[in-house]
Amino acid sequence: MYRLAFILHLFIGSTLAGSAVVAALATGQDSLQPILIAAALGFIAAFPVTWLVARKLYNLR
Numbered sequence: 001m002y003r004l005a006f007i008l009h010l011f012i013g014s015t016l017a018g019s020a021v022v023a024a025l026a027t028g029q030d031s032l033q034p035i036l037i038a039a040a041l042g043f044i045a046a047f048p049v050t051w052l053v054a055r056k057l058y059n060l061r
Contacts, residue, residue: 005054012050017042 020042024034 009050013046016046
């Protein structure tokens, strides 16, 4: 299950980080620090989402 979660986190993490960066840019935060913070928060927020998705997929068998 950890391998599945790792692969899923590559996609879910980049999606949430990218969405957070777009949200930061849409609110007018166009300097480096807010963009990096938004990307890091999106990446960190992807951990519980990844765990839930991996658990649901793994239990389908």
